[in-house]
Amino acid sequence: MIKIGIIGAGRIAHVHARSVLNHPDTALTAVMEPNPSSAAAFAQTYGARPADQIEELFDQVDAVIVCSPTSFHPEHILAAARAGRPVLCEKPVAADLAEVDALETALAGLDSTVMIGFNRRFDPSFARIHELTQSGAIGAVEQVTIISRDPAPPPVDYIPTSGGIFKDMTIHDFDMARHFLGDIVSVVAIGQNLDPALAQTGDFDGAVITLVNAEGRTATITNSRHCAAGYDQRLEVFGERGTLNADNVRPTTVRVSNAELTDAQDPYLDFFLTRYEEAYIRELDEFLRALAEGRQPTPTIEDGRRALEIAEAAERSARTGTIVTL
Amino acid sequence: MIKIGIIGAGRIAHVHARSVLNHPDTALTAVMEPNPSSAAAFAQTYGARPADQIEELFDQVDAVIVCSPTSFHPEHILAAARAGRPVLCEKPVAADLAEVDALETALAGLDSTVMIGFNRRFDPSFARIHELTQSGAIGAVEQVTIISRDPAPPPVDYIPTSGGIFKDMTIHDFDMARHFLGDIVSVVAIGQNLDPALAQTGDFDGAVITLVNAEGRTATITNSRHCAAGYDQRLEVFGERGTLNADNVRPTTVRVSNAELTDAQDPYLDFFLTRYEEAYIRELDEFLRALAEGRQPTPTIEDGRRALEIAEAAERSARTGTIVTL
Amino acid sequence: MIKIGIIGAGRIAHVHARSVLNHPDTALTAVMEPNPSSAAAFAQTYGARPADQIEELFDQVDAVIVCSPTSFHPEHILAAARAGRPVLCEKPVAADLAEVDALETALAGLDSTVMIGFNRRFDPSFARIHELTQSGAIGAVEQVTIISRDPAPPPVDYIPTSGGIFKDMTIHDFDMARHFLGDIVSVVAIGQNLDPALAQTGDFDGAVITLVNAEGRTATITNSRHCAAGYDQRLEVFGERGTLNADNVRPTTVRVSNAELTDAQDPYLDFFLTRYEEAYIRELDEFLRALAEGRQPTPTIEDGRRALEIAEAAERSARTGTIVTL
Amino acid sequence: MIKIGIIGAGRIAHVHARSVLNHPDTALTAVMEPNPSSAAAFAQTYGARPADQIEELFDQVDAVIVCSPTSFHPEHILAAARAGRPVLCEKPVAADLAEVDALETALAGLDSTVMIGFNRRFDPSFARIHELTQSGAIGAVEQVTIISRDPAPPPVDYIPTSGGIFKDMTIHDFDMARHFLGDIVSVVAIGQNLDPALAQTGDFDGAVITLVNAEGRTATITNSRHCAAGYDQRLEVFGERGTLNADNVRPTTVRVSNAELTDAQDPYLDFFLTRYEEAYIRELDEFLRALAEGRQPTPTIEDGRRALEIAEAAERSARTGTIVTL
Incomplete structure (x- = not known):
């Protein structure tokens, strides 16, 4: 024990x-x-x-x-x-x-021995895509597409203490991009201010970010602080021989068809505690497994540092309207 | 020409x-x-x-x-x-x-040279399932499931002249069952009278029919004269090594997600003229091809006779509450 | 506690x-x-x-x-x-x-205070369909379609002790049919012997059963002791104003596309311990909740008795080739 | 006539x-x-x-x-x-x-009277998304995501005469972006050279482009000259109250399940002549309808000019590593 x-x-x-x-x-x-x-x-x-x-x-x-x-x-x-x-x-x-x-x-x-809790690496679907990618199922990775939208913005008061959207929210996506592409060499971010309620915070409420690694392979991240349909968390990895994607998760497989529509499903699982419940369990398991096997668990502090470096570069890119080289 | x-x-x-x-x-x-x-x-x-x-x-x-x-x-x-x-x-x-x-x-x-227009054999999806089945993709066929529902009942006046639901509507499904199972040896049909508007016609407005061939392989057909979501035409073939199925067809691939639902699609293509448009084209093509090649086209008159024989057996089964042997 | x-x-x-x-x-x-x-x-x-x-x-x-x-x-x-x-x-x-x-x-x-563990009533998807049906989302239920196939047959030795496919396997589906249709008045079952390995057991290895309630509403159950794609557990409820269905469950949402195929998903969740894990949890919860509220939990012994009665009728129908009235 | x-x-x-x-x-x-x-x-x-x-x-x-x-x-x-x-x-x-x-x-x-043949505006699915967007179904458009990949690169000889990937291939996507966002004010493009066979042409074989309009609404375009799964043409429009998306089109609705995979579909419809066949028909229809009604058809020459302007800006952005303002 x-x-x-x-x-x-x-x-x-x-x-x-x-x-x-x-x-x-x-x-x-x-x-x-x-x-x-x-x-x-x-x-x-x-x-x-x-x-x-x-x-x-x-x-x-x-x-x-x-x-x-x-x-x-x-x-x-x-x-x-x-x-x-x-x-x-x-x-x-x-x-x-x-x-x-x-x-x-x-x-x-x-x-x-320090492990950083980037829970998404441990999501069953994202982990399966990583495993398939590593096993060569789709050849070399060429383009990663990440959609990551929160169901609703945090309280306006929280935002100034959050570190900004890139460190608070996109940081997960930056880690996922590195998980598939390794180190990133250039970053370009477009920040959005579309939600009037968040306008005065000075932070962006949406963003589109493109990351490029040394071989020219890309990751595109689309973020929003809100999404009517729920917590929108999708990943697609396009490789030279195929494509892998992971859809959102619903509480059931039920589909409704009637005179207005067909095959309508429930809204996505609500926010991260529910959506990534299994991921937190597997994350803990990886931590314990590494301890038992006497090895360093991943993601490491250095993984945390690199994600933060990208977040700071993205902020700089969005503020200055330039492509930032790391 | x-x-x-x-x-x-x-x-x-x-x-x-x-x-x-x-x-x-x-x-x-x-x-x-x-x-x-x-x-x-x-x-x-x-x-x-x-x-x-x-x-x-x-x-x-x-x-x-x-x-x-x-x-x-x-x-x-x-x-x-x-x-x-x-x-x-x-x-x-x-x-x-x-x-x-x-x-x-x-x-x-x-x-x-006579060909009977059982158009569903020529539907691109159903034809592809037949082709895959014939090529051994799922091994021997064990259970065929056919869902076939009209979007709305015909005019009440039409029903007495229709020959009854089994000859008018299910006849297509009987032919599909024979297409996958060959000759049928026993038939059991449950007729339904759930629609008060059709009650006085004396015909059924829904039915569930099970057909069995000499090897004990089955086809289950579920019919209704109405379906809120549109013209419901699906086929599933379960074999010893896999399952093939064909979903309904929508006019577009558009899916709508909002605060109430996710991935809702349009209603199914409306009724048989639209749903089976491509099938009619391919049916004509098979007819012409057989003429050009000097062979008999299929389905033949005998196929038409067998389907009719099943329809009459189904009517008898539903009326008498017994399993009918052919 | x-x-x-x-x-x-x-x-x-x-x-x-x-x-x-x-x-x-x-x-x-x-x-x-x-x-x-x-x-x-x-x-x-x-x-x-x-x-x-x-x-x-x-x-x-x-x-x-x-x-x-x-x-x-x-x-x-x-x-x-x-x-x-x-x-x-x-x-x-x-x-x-x-x-x-x-x-x-x-x-x-x-x-x-006795509750019978028909776990499927507590499956999140099936329970959601029941709830939607009860709330009138699709009007009166007309046709229930249940597909229920095990991934692989039990050991041949087990079969003679199992009570036969209808009491051992279909019993769950009979309860689900009653859950949506109430009491059943007639039963017709077609038994199959398609698997040579099971032939000498004297039990069927597949079956198609139709149940009818007093109002003529039907449930169709398709069973097999094997299914190449995994544990095949689906439910569809067709009502006068719409259709509700629940698909199989996969371990992830990952879909694979390559030169041979697109959107291929993982095999279904393996067998009942995994597939119905959540259902067992909710079943226990219903039991505890009923105790706390001082009411009888459901399904009751009488529900168990009625399902068994249908199972015995199905066996009789399949053995005699007749429709059995309850 | x-x-x-x-x-x-x-x-x-x-x-x-x-x-x-x-x-x-x-x-x-x-x-x-x-x-x-x-x-x-x-x-x-x-x-x-x-x-x-x-x-x-x-x-x-x-x-x-x-x-x-x-x-x-x-x-x-x-x-x-x-x-x-x-x-x-x-x-x-x-x-x-x-x-x-x-x-x-x-x-x-x-x-x-001049109409430019941007066929994708007339694709039934994309047109339906536009119509739903115009009708306010998802509120104001915030983020457009376009995936557009050819099944295989053109002959190497063709590329130098093509005008480059942005004018030859992405031009369609630029028009689609404008169709949903109106005029674009800034463009950032990342060009890729991942296919060794195309390396000596000097043109990119993949690209990720982000477009922004005056209100900060974005379109992200992901292009590749190849895609193992076929002609990959998808559109997603995210708005303040919902999301609309259009999937790829397959020749049938058939799905295959077996011991290795479930619900696998056919490869996407092959290339643009097949994929956009219906779009060409509707495009002609819009042209004729405008003539009959005595109005200018769209897209206009000016629409063609704006798309070309974006293409040139994208080329400049990708070559210089800067964000280009229009």
Whole structure:
């Protein structure tokens, strides 16, 4: 039984707590959360002990899942590394590239194990496309098309603290693009401001981004902060010998036909907690498997850094109207 | 150029006339129709000459398409056969089995060429399933499932003259079942009377029929005189190594997704003239090809007779509540 | 926390054990299983205590799930009822109608709570179709079409002990038919013997069954003991104002297109433990919900009895070549 | 009967000839083609008279379809306009923007009727999406996604004469983008050279282009000169209240399921003559309808000019690695 501690008690901490509870090889032992009532409620729900200090948490666990606010990620990763505890840290690694660089410097020489929670790599459909691609099913990858739209915008207040659409939302898609294309050499982003309610935030509410790798292979990402039909998450990989695609997921396979329409399906699964529930479970599983096999889990901090680098380049491209070279 | 004459000037005669006009190897030369104004209008539309007598028609043509009312089919087929004109005759061959038997007797010894217009054999999707089945793609056929529903019932007045649902509507499905299973040895039919408007006609407005061949392979047919979503025409063939199915046809590939539903498509193509337009063209083509190659076209009169035999057995089964053996 | 005991430790007992463990309101407390090593292994896996006697089990639990062999169902249900323990019993209620009648007689006067585990009623897609049907989305139901094929036949040895295809396999479909049509008044079944390997068992390896209710509404069931493409489980409900259907379920939404084919999907989810995993969870939930609300859960023993009655009628119909009236 | 003359006798001239022959209101009267044997063959196939001089052609016809090589388009359009003959001219209007400007100048003051053959506007599915969009079905358009891939590259010799991928292939997609977004203000294109066989031509063999209109609404176009699964032609329009998409077209609705895969469909309809057959018919119909109603048909020469302007901007963007403002 691997004893797991969770840092943070927010929405995503609950997702991880459930995965830990349901996993046959893990126990949720401790939680650290500055808000005492949240900490107590979380601890009680999952039968974990609340820890006041991070060392107190480390003492009770074999591994840590970091679900604190982004600004604390480097500090918590570093503390765990120093305590010799493997870490699964929520994305993004840090708020900006400079902080990641500082973290990587601080980690140098430590024998740390850090995995970044880019959950989409573990979505059953996207993972299957990756596996088929790796096995040569469609030959070399030429063009990746990612559609990624949220069902509805976050509260307007949240946006200024979000880091902007590219770091907050597209960061997942940047990681997916790298998952299929490897390192990216140029980035061009078009930002949109189509939603009047979000206009005053200064952030974009939609974006189209094209990434190119050193061989000229491309990924196109289309984002929106809203989508009437639900959480729109699709992936298509076009290769020299075929195409693989993954559609949205519905709660059932039911189709309705009547005098107005035929084969209508239900709206897509609602937002990321539901849509990627299975992905979070498989992500935890990969983390545990890597620990058991004594290897580094992926995605790594460096994967997190590269995605963040693309996000900053995309922001620059959208703001300046130029193509940015990495 | 093969000169074609059409007997009849109703709805189905127009369908054949258009196929003839568009076929590169045929010319529509003559039409015979008792109603003078229909005959004149038809003749003018397609540039054909109206014939008063059937011999006058035969004199002007190389082959004949019989689109007269069912009760005249045997007489017109026989006349054409005696005149040495190949015939493509609309289904059914005749109003009942006794008439077909009489026709077959009368044709015996004549060197006739008669094809019965079971158009569904020529539908591109159904034909492709047949071809795949014949090529062994799914191994031996085990269970055929046919869904066949009209968009809306015919006028109540028509029903008493229709010969009943099994001869009027299911006859096509009986032929499809034979196309995949060969001869049928037992028939069980459940008739339905669910539509109050049709209740007084004495005919069924829905039916479920199971056919079995000598090897125990089955075909299940589900019919209804109405279907809210349109003309519902599907076929599924289940074999020992796989399944083939053909969905309904829509006018476009457009799918609509919004806050209520996702991937909704248009209603199915409206009724048989549109749905089977391509099938009528290919049916004519098979007829011409057989003439050119000096072989008998199929489906034959005997195919028409067998389908009618099943229709009569189905009626008997539904009326008596028993399984009927052929 | 509701303490649950399981009787039996076979494959289906494991399915229920996992549902109990994952349900927030239940604890798996005890297991009774005659084979000591199976009992011990089961007990250890789920942290339950093995009970030697059924009374010992009842003493430790609030409710019981019966997963014993069919021949023990009546005995175990009755014992639980006498001990005042609510029961969720796997289908079928008993091996034949006479035994169910005896059980119902024995239960008369006892204040028992018994639910029969017809899991398909709880499949998210089938349940959604039922809900839409109940809400009037398609008007009155006219024709139900059920396709139900196993991926591969059971071991030949199993078949003689199975009760025959209708009680073993179609029983689920009979319950689904009743779920949509209510009581059935006539049954006609065609049995098939197409698989040479199963020929000597005396049981059918495929079947087509038509059920009719008092209003003439029908359900058509197509069964096979094998299906190359996997576990083929589909439902279509045709009503006066529309059609609802539920397709098979695949592990991902991935589609492959290449030079040979387009949009090919993965094989269907493998067999019932995977395909109906969610259904078993929801079934348990309905059982608990009924207990909490102090009402009888459904499906009831009487539902189990009616399905068995249809199964026996289907066997008789297939053996005698007649339509059987209930 | 409107008498139509065709200039040119190549592949696309045959497509238009068939549309004219099949249209109830038109007759194909004359053809002009410099190669005498092509001219004779074409004339004989369609029963048209070959004309040696353009004036000879104009004398025999009410309207003209220009299917000559691109470099002759301006000359032939101008000649027809001067002769008072309405023109349907194949895309593109001319080889470059300067020539279109010269043509527009020359046409100024003439009472000409010129329609440019951007066939995709008339594809039943794309047209339906446009109609739904115009009717407000999805609110304001926000992001258009066009996938457009040829099944296989043209002969290597053709490429240097093609004008480059953007003018030759993407020009259709540029027009579609304008059809949904109106005028475009900025263009960024990434060109690809992934096919070694095409590398020495100097042209791109794939491209990703993003177009933005004055309101910040975008169109993303993904092109490739090859696609294993066939002619890949899809359109998706995302609006504030919903999404509309059009899938590829297959010859049948047949789906194959077996032990390896489920629901596999046939490859897409082969290349543009088949895929857009119906679109050419509807395009001709719009041309004739505009003539009958005395209005200008669309797309106009100015539409052709704007698409060409985008093509030139895309080429510049791809060559220089910058975003180009129009």
